[in-house]
Amino acid sequence: MTKKKILLTRRWPEAVEKRLSEDYDATLNTDDVPMTTEAIGAALADYDAVCPTVSDKLPAAIFNGGHRAQILGNFGVGFNHIDIAAATGAGLTVTNTPGVLTDCTADTALTLMLMLARRAGEGERELRAGNWAGWRPTHMMGTRLRGKTLGIIGMGRIGIATARRAHAAFGMKVVFYNLIDVPEDHIAGMDAKRMDTIEDVLEAADVVSLHVPGGGDNTHLMNAERLALIGPKGMLINTARGDVIDQAALVAALKDGRIGGAGLDVFEKEPEVPAELIAMENTVLLPHLGSATTETREDMGHMVADNLDAFFSGKPVPNPVS
Structure with missing residues (x-):
């Protein structure tokens, strides 16, 4: 059985990348260089799933049809960087990672x-x-x-x-x-x-x-x-x-x-x-450290993986945004 093609737009914790690479035909951003909006839009035509993060921008303009992607597995609980209405209007399911952070x-x-x-x-x-x-009473x-x-x-x-x-x-x-x-x-x-x-x-x-x-x-x-x-x-x-x-x-x-x-x-x-x-x-x-512990970032990544696993097996996704 051919594995589904997925794209991770940024570097994720090693344990999560390992899991996804075993279960999917995964493209990893090993250099961790932010992708342009245009590149993410192009990826929608080439991959079955695109997994963005808060550092990415997914405006309405990139959801213009002709895409292969069926799901956006967002790494994070917030999703205001994604035009949800446009994504769902184009037929994509969007998930996030609530609770763990x-x-x-x-x-x-x-x-x-x-x-x-x-x-x-x-x-x-x-x-x-x-x-x-040195110490002083009014310092x-x-x-x-x-x-x-x-x-x-x-x-x-x-x-x-x-x-x-x-x-x-x-x-x-x-x-x-x-x-x-x-x-x-x-x-x-x-x-x-x-x-x-x-x-x-x-x-x-x-x-x-x-x-x-x-x-x-x-x-x-x-x-x-x-x-x-x-x-x-x-x-x-x-x-x-x-x-x-x-x-x-x-x-x-x-x-x-x-x-x-x-x-x-x-x-x-x-x-x-x-x-x-x-x-x-x-x-x-602080440089956006809110969820920046090893345990939490791994939990977030595994939650994305769980959403992908459920979606591609035809089951309801655990954490739907839309």
């Missing part, structure tokens, strides 16, 4: 909170530059998280996991906004209160953490007006998608002191990061 992404959100609150990035830069003059004082209020925008899996960590570790109160009801057992044991609007959360919270999908109505969800509501001592954390924040408005708010600081793992035009953000001391910037 919840803990690691929540850990990253807490990492950003701690680094920002305790000015850890500033401190490390000072020390590495050889500018530390680089930050703020403690205990007793502060955490505002969660998007109380799904990752939002809940972040809130649980913050409440258990620091005794933080939690306020949140979510489009749909959150089952009581999902927030049991936390001092968590649902608010009617995003604005209510921003005004009540000392730290705001974003956990919503990118694209669509969520593009620039955090605009200049909403950023101002966080306040001059407030902190904003983003481990979701870069386009959720109006990045230019954020830069302006940070420069003008309308917001205290920002901890960002994602950016609007990755991998581009504005020089103004990089130059600021009241920011903590």
